[in-house]
Amino acid sequence: MKKLPIGIQSFKSLREDDFLYVDKTRLLYTLAKEAKYYFLSRPRRFGKSLLLSTLKAYFQGKRELFEGLAIAELEKDWNSYPILYLDLNVGLYTSVEGLIAALDSNLSLWEQEYGLQKPDSDVAQRFKNVILSVSEKEGKQVVVLVDEYDKPLLQVIDNEPLLAEYRNILKGFYSNLKTHIRFAFLTGVTKFSHVSIFSDLNNLQDISLNNAYADICGFTEEEIQQTFPLYIQKFAKQEQVDEDAMMGKLKAMYDGYHFSPDMSKEVYNPFSVLNALSSCQLQNYWFSTGTPTFLVKLLKDGQYKIQDFSESEIITRHLAAMDNLSQNPVALFYQTGYLTIKGFDKDFGSYRLGFPNKEVEESFLDYLLPKYVNISEDKSSFYIEHFVRDLRKGDIDSFMERMTAFLGDTPYELIRDCENHFQNVLFTVCRLMGFHTIAEYRTSRGRIDMVVKTDDYTYVFEFKFDKSAQEALQQIDTKEYMIPFTADGRQIVKIGVNFSKETKNIEGWEVR
Secondary structure: OOEOOOOOOOHHHHHHOOEOOOOOHHHHHHHHHHOOEEEEEOOOOOOHHHHHHHHHHHHOOOHHHHOOOHHHHHOOOOOOOOEEEEEOOOOOOOOHHHHHHHHHHHHHHHHHHOOOOOOOOOHHHHHHHHHHHHHHHHOOOEEEEEEOOOHHHHHOOOOHHHHHHHHHHHHHHHOOOOOOEEEEEEEEOOOEOOOHHHHOOOOOEEOOOOHHHOOOOOEOHHHHHHHOHHHHHHHHHHHOOOHHHHHHHHHHHHOOEOOOOOOOOOEEOHHHHHHHHHHOOOOOHHHHOOOOHHHHHHHHHOOOOHHHHOOOEEEHHHHHOEOOOOOOHHHHHHHOOOOEEEEEEOOOOEEEEEOOOHHHHHHHHHHHHHHOOOOOHHHHHHHHHHHHHHHHOOOHHHHHHHHHHHHHOOOHHHOOOHHHHHHHHHHHHHHHOOOEEEEEEEEOOEEEEEEEEOOOEEEEEEEEEOOOHHHHHHHHHHOOOOHHHOOOOOEEEEEEEEEEOOOOEEEEEEEO
């Protein structure tokens, strides 16, 4: 069994040290031959750095590293070009001085490598000088590879004045990618449309939503089965299931990403798959490497309903580029990997978004819950376990008593909009329990506040605020909310709940 390339971002090291490699070189060959300027947006830990490292080896003409791969049969020339590789992934960009220092450091390395004089000018002019001088000195056009171009912008995304300064600096810097360029490829998590690489460089091809390159980062199911069969066999043996069942478990946890409108290519999270195959454990690997603190702040500050966020709709223009974060935070959730494409309406050019898989949904909601109620993050799962037991056995009174106590410890300052807050907590708890949960279920007679299904029960919830639980229960009967569920064999339980805006808690409930 060859080694798994967990955390390996150098193509040279991966090949020389005999790690397993999911062959993406056919796509790289197409990129190199079809155009010169590219941009790709993908979530963190999806293999963007390895992709750039592979392109670097290709444009250096290192044919020996590609033996046995698809590109070895396609490329005949193997020409080498001078490479300018800019990695902004590592660095602390908390000030303008920090950003300038990072750019200056890379420029100094290039100037030293090619024996150039350091001019007395700003970073944008120096970059232009490097490109022109290296091209003239080497007698060849230059290849520019930029890894995580947006890392400085993301670190100050909630500081609009500083963000504007960074945009201006990068605008001048990247505007040099116009002449003497054989190939340029920029990667990032997000696409900031105000940065000039996307407004000035009209020849830059954004392949982020291009179906031909939807699987250029990440693994397809076929690639996993072809590249890691021995690891799948080992994992299946430990889990005491066959290999098909083991793939089903991996699919539920880590598959489900779509990076094109037609959704014909479904992509697994590569970081989580590699870690799961290595440890033979299905855990939340990707989520645990970077908690979405700022994203959760956006959700709360914007008073979003969790169910609306997890079933969002957005038009193409807003999905592909982020203009105004406060007005369009959903795009950032998609670009960072917490949401993915679930459907596309060609007539209106709108996307339907949702959680990609079990890892992201469970981890995100589990992380979110302590932000709405007064529990520590390490006890969230403990609380959920008790809620699960109540609903499985049909003990709705115990469930509601537990929920009342759960909400009772919540500090007042955590609650702004009472109705929004209560619905978010109930929805999050029920989804974390693993039960089929639908908020604001539409029927021909109206809209049910929440429906929760277990193996044996269908719970129909109706919420009221400063009214009465009896009135909520009466609405269920009057509008015949239970009719859509009478044929599925589960016992229907109707629950009317009244919340008090004064006490900021459940005032009472009725069960029938």
